[in-house]
Amino acid sequence: MGNFDNQYITDRLQRNFGTDVKILGESFGLLSVGTAKERIIDLLRFLKEDDELSFSYLTDITAVHYPELEDPFCIVYHLHNLVQNIRIRIKVFVGGEPPSIPTATTLWKGANWMERETYDFFGIDFQGHPDLRRILNMDDLDVFPMRKEYPLEDPNRVDKKDFYFGR
Amino acid sequence: MTKPITKIAPNAPSFYDNDPQDELITLNLGPTHPATHGVFQNVLQIDGERIVSGISTIGYIHRAFEKIAEHRPFYQITPLTDRLNYCSSPINNMGWHMTVEKLLEIEIPKRVQYMRVIVMELARIADHIICNGILGVDTGAFSGFLYVMQEREFIYEIFEEICGARLTTNIGRIGGFERDFNDIAFAKIHEFLKRFPPVLEEFENLFVRNRIFIERTSGVAAVTPEEALSYSWSGPILRATGVDYDVRAVSPYCSYEDFDFEVPVGTKGDVYDRFMVRNAEMWQSLRIIEQALEKIAGEPAGVFHADVPEFYLPPKEQVYTNMEALIYHFKIVMGEWEAPKDEVYFAVEGGNGELGFYMIHDGGRSPYRLHFRRPSFINYQMFAPMSSGMLLSDAIINMSSLNVIAGELDA
Structure with a gap:
């Protein structure tokens, strides 16, 4: 099979997905790839079910909020190939209100609560999810608290302003 | 026979039996039941001693650590990790330190x-x-x-x-x-x-x-x-x-x-x-x-x-006499150190499984985003589905063998 490394994974992905998959970086040896939400399930399925890649273990699903971007929500998947011990990170940027992406519960049962948590904190609509409810917060909370527009502390406090520290 | 229990959305399930003719009993296992060993609830539909279906309700001690972490310098996040799996806090502490050390190389x-x-x-x-x-x-x-x-x-x-x-x-x-x-x-x-x-x-x-x-x-x-x-x-x-x-x-x-x-x-x-x-x-x-x-x-x-010296606090006696030590001390305490803008995933083997830290750093005083991959949270989601058809007493020992720690479950 030759070297099973990030270069090999990149080649395989580019051969199968062409320009739909972008290489975002390789920080600390962990390959990050980006795709569009239309292709995410295809990509995850390919990574999971391909005989050689076989990223069969879903480590985590989470999201990041970048309010200044056009597509402000980045959904991050971490997959792990337990045999070769290689991890990969997949990022999908989504926008719209509510931001939506197809669910990964069709591939991994364990994605259920991870996606519920992401919905709970970021308001991402995982389309096709069997049970998309809040999980850690109370039901009548009408905001998604991990979005950056919700401050943790009183925003009028001045003693923590970056201005005073020369930033 | 009866309504499917999963339809009782949203998060808080119903707590009473509506139908007097119903043969199933709704049983609240938790949130403060001695057998759950932590603050979380399972609403079970039971037929005699046998569980028919169940819903897990969690989040009773959710403390928003991920949100708090976005507003704290790195060294102040260590005490937050203590309170994840409080039965083995040192592993969480070390995991966090090593995550930061990986970022800082x-x-x-x-x-x-x-x-x-x-x-x-x-x-x-x-x-x-x-x-x-x-x-x-x-x-x-x-x-x-x-x-x-x-x-x-x-x-x-x-x-x-x-x-x-x-x-x-x-x-x-x-x-x-x-x-x-x-x-x-x-x-x-x-x-x-x-x-x-x-x-x-x-x-x-x-x-x-x-x-x-x-x-x-x-x-x-x-x-x-x-x-x-x-x-x-x-x-x-x-x-x-x-x-x-x-x-x-x-x-x-x-x-x-x-x-x-x-x-x-x-x-x-x-x-x-x-x-x-x-x-x-x-x-x-x-x-x-x-x-x-x-x-x-x-x-x-x-x-x-x-x-x-730029990341590790100098001895206190030097802070009073040595200019460099004073500067480092001030910068570290105020969270004003130079960390690369990067993202890092680091995992340790916690008491319950892979405890992962996913951090995105944008050069500010605190992480831009910090996510804990909490093994208890991910392990526990199978509990309700696997309990169907099980005896109630078996479900209890199953839960205790999963070793779900409420602090790690809810973060």
């Missing part, structure tokens, strides 16, 4: 790494003691729990000697430890290595071939490896199904590659196998601690932190 001296290994393995023993002891209590054997609880107390005394705290330890600093292990700490670790094996042996003798215990646990809640992997299980409960995934062995951190230890696995993935795997891991932890003590003796004495 700090080289840690070998002696410090071995000290960390000792602390982490002691914490793992303390964690497994609780889980296996409580499993005994839930199956009706109280004495085993009492025997080993004394040893857990002794581990906490060692932690107290090392860092001053017992349960939520906040142990170590980014770059190493705040002080060297003193002689009493080393003496106590040596004493622990002597006194714990006979106790653990006695504990095993009480359970391993105990007829009642085997009848209660063997074959209960057996999980296939395929299913466990599909639910992203990790830790002892995954290894009990026969998958040898241990972060310490697969991607060694903190010099675990220097140690000779085995990864115990089970075969059936039932409650009995989980118990046996945890017990075997305690023996392996003892082996690792022994080797670490030997290795520490061969390293230059007195080294307890990396030589990184």
Whole structure:
């Protein structure tokens, strides 16, 4: 099979997905790839079910909020190939209100609560999810608290302003 | 027969039986039930003693750590990690320190790494003691729990000697430890290595071939490896199904590659196998601690932190007399250090499985985003589906063998 490394994974992905998959970086040896939400399930399925890649273990699903971007929500998947011990990170940027992406519960049962948590904190609509409810917060909370527009502390406090520290 | 229970959305399920003709009973297991060992709730529909379906409701002690972490300098996030899995806080602390060190690319001296290994393995023993002891209590054997609880107390005394705290330890600093292990700490670790094996042996003798215990646990809640992997299980409960995934062995951190230890696995993935795997891991932890003590003796004495003045607080007496020390002290306390803008994922083998830290840093004072991959949260989601068709008393011991820690479940 030759070297099973990030270069090999990149080649395989580019051969199968062409320009739909972008290489975002390789920080600390962990390959990050980006795709569009239309292709995410295809990509995850390919990574999971391909005989050689076989990223069969879903480590985590989470999201990041970048309010200044056009597509402000980045959904991050971490997959792990337990045999070769290689991890990969997949990022999908989504926008719209509510931001939506197809669910990964069709591939991994364990994605259920991870996606519920992401919905709970970021308001991402995982389309096709069997049970998309809040999980850690109370039901009548009408905001998604991990979005950056919700401050943790009183925003009028001045003693923590970056201005005073020369930033 | 009756309404499907999953339709009772949203998060809080209904708490009463509406239909007097209904043959099923709705039972609230938790949030403060003594058998749940933590603040979380299961609303079960039961037919006599048999569970028909269930919903898990969690989040009762959610404290928004991920949000708080976005507003705190790095060193103030350590106490937050204490409160994830509070049965083995040092592992969480070390995991966080090592995440930051990976981002900052700090080289840690070998002696410090071995000290960390000792602390982490002691914490793992303390964690497994609780889980296996409580499993005994839930199956009706109280004495085993009492025997080993004394040893857990002794581990906490060692932690107290090392860092001053017992349960939520906040142990170590980014770059190493705040002080060297003193002689009493080393003496106590040596004493622990002597006194714990006979106790653990006695504990095993009480359970391993105990007829009642085997009848209660063997074959209960057996999980296939395929299913466990599909639910992203990790830790002892995954290894009990026969998958040898241990972060310490697969991607060694903190010099675990220097140690000779085995990864115990089970075969059936039932409650009995989980118990046996945890017990075997305690023996392996003892082996690792022994080797670490030997290795520490061969390293230059007195080294307890990396030589990184810009990230590691200087000794207090220097702060008053030395200009550089004062500057570093100020910058570190105010969180004004230079960290690369990057993202990092780092995982350690926690008491319950792969404890991951996913951090995105944008150069500010605090992480831009910090996500904890909490093994209890991910392991626990299978509990409700796997309980259907199980006896209520089996579900209780299944829950206790999953070792769900409410703090880690809810973050």
